[in-house]
Amino acid sequence: MSNQNFITVHPFALDHSTAGRVLFASEVGGVHVSRIEFEPGFELGHHYHKETLVTCYTGIGSLCVVFEDVVTKAQQEIRMDAGGCAIQIPTHVAFTMKSIGSSTASLVLFSNKKLNTDDNYIYEVTPPSDQTSTP
Numbered sequence: 001m002s003n004q005n006f007i008t009v010h011p012f013a014l015d016h017s018t019a020g021r022v023l024f025a026s027e028v029g030g031v032h033v034s035r036i037e038f039e040p041g042f043e044l045g046h047h048y049h050k051e052t053l054v055t056c057y058t059g060i061g062s063l064c065v066v067f068e069d070v071v072t073k074a075q076q077e078i079r080m081d082a083g084g085c086a087i088q089i090p091t092h093v094a095f096t097m098k099s100i101g102s103s104t105a106s107l108v109l110f111s112n113k114k115l116n117t118d119d120n121y122i123y124e125v126t127p128p129s130d131q132t133s134t135p
Helices: none
Strands: 013-015 021-028 031-038 043-048 054-060 062-069 075-081 086-089 093-099 105-111
Touching: 031 093, 054 075, 062 105
Parallel strands: none
Antiparallel strands: 013 021, 021 031, 031 105, 043 093, 054 086, 054 105, 062 075, 062 093
16 A cells, blocks of 8 residues: 655745745745745845845856845855855845846745744845945
8 A cells, every 4th residue: 555645745835025026935844945036137135134044046047146244244246157056144144136137037045944034134235346435
């Protein structure tokens, strides 16, 4: 006798609440699995987490991501191309992500907490190329 229901299917909940992006999210075995689809030129982020750990990679398209340590103010800019790398975003590191291609970009994320919860702390990240120095 076989059990035909030995595989658990976890459907994604869709969130269209923000123009320019679609968020797909599900919880699988205590891990939150999400996908964000970015329209060309769409930017999100400008926040950090105190408890949420996020690991992500780009599935399609290209993103420019700027990270800033909210304590030391150290910055790092990374271009994420499809299949190019995976990144772990530590707590207390703010970020902004922008789709830089001419087509939809997709970011796949794994986290210990649900995204868009009460663990988002607003923090304006200014990309190094946008900063102006004063003499």
